[in-house]
Amino acid sequence: MQDYIDIAKKNGVALLDNGKCQFCGAETIKGIHECVEIFSLGFQIIDYSKPTNHFYRFLTVDAHTLQHPEIHGQWNNHFHLTRQHLMLHYQIHWDYKLSSKLSDYLNTYKADKSEEYLEPPRILERGNITTTDILNKVSNETDCQEMIKKWGIETYNSWNRHHEVVDRIANGFIKRSNSISHNNVPYKKQAKSL
Numbered sequence: 001m002q003d004y005i006d007i008a009k010k011n012g013v014a015l016l017d018n019g020k021c022q023f024c025g026a027e028t029i030k031g032i033h034e035c036v037e038i039f040s041l042g043f044q045i046i047d048y049s050k051p052t053n054h055f056y057r058f059l060t061v062d063a064h065t066l067q068h069p070e071i072h073g074q075w076n077n078h079f080h081l082t083r084q085h086l087m088l089h090y091q092i093h094w095d096y097k098l099s100s101k102l103s104d105y106l107n108t109y110k111a112d113k114s115e116e117y118l119e120p121p122r123i124l125e126r127g128n129i130t131t132t133d134i135l136n137k138v139s140n141e142t143d144c145q146e147m148i149k150k151w152g153i154e155t156y157n158s159w160n161r162h163h164e165v166v167d168r169i170a171n172g173f174i175k176r177s178n179s180i181s182h183n184n185v186p187y188k189k190q191a192k193s194l
């Protein structure tokens with residue numbers, strides 16, 4: 001992971017070294033540092049190398065980033081919330097290629113919107129499930145998948161004031177992807193309310 005300590009400093013946020021995670025409320029002893037460590041190590045109970053688990057890997061990265069935007073750059077919020085929207089709202093089958101396409105699309109999008117900032121929900125109000133719940137409360141891969149999905153949905157819902165913005169981005173992305181290539185085209189299923 002990038003040097004999150006430097007990014008927090010740049011964002012003017014003081015990181016606390018002890019107790020619960022100051023951003024998501026995870027039951028840690030060493031605060032955000034432990035929360036980041038748990039996230040970076042992945043969860044041993046789920047095998048992310050299996051293609052069927054890639055979906056859960058994407059959900060994990062999005063949920064953790066959106067619970068801790070203070071340790072990420074401004075445009076990460078757009079990327080992760082849009083990806084959640086595409087996966088959870090439009091139920092698009094995501095893969096790594098689509099992640100790079102979405103990054104490219106956002107690079108174009110932000111060219112004339114450099115000031116746009118998705119203000120995060122208040123700290124500790126970004127979903128109740130945290131890294132330590134996944135680490136400590138699941139005992140098999142299926143439960144872990146379920147918990148990760150709930151984690152993703154809760155975090156996504158907590159950012160609901162920006163769903164309209166990311167819906168516009170998502171639709172622009174789908175439209176552009178469809179006009180460029182017929183391979184690996186995101187297929188927009190009927191929207192699902194979460």
Ligand SMILES: [Zn+2]
Nearest residue numbers: 021024026035
């Ligand atoms: Zn945390």
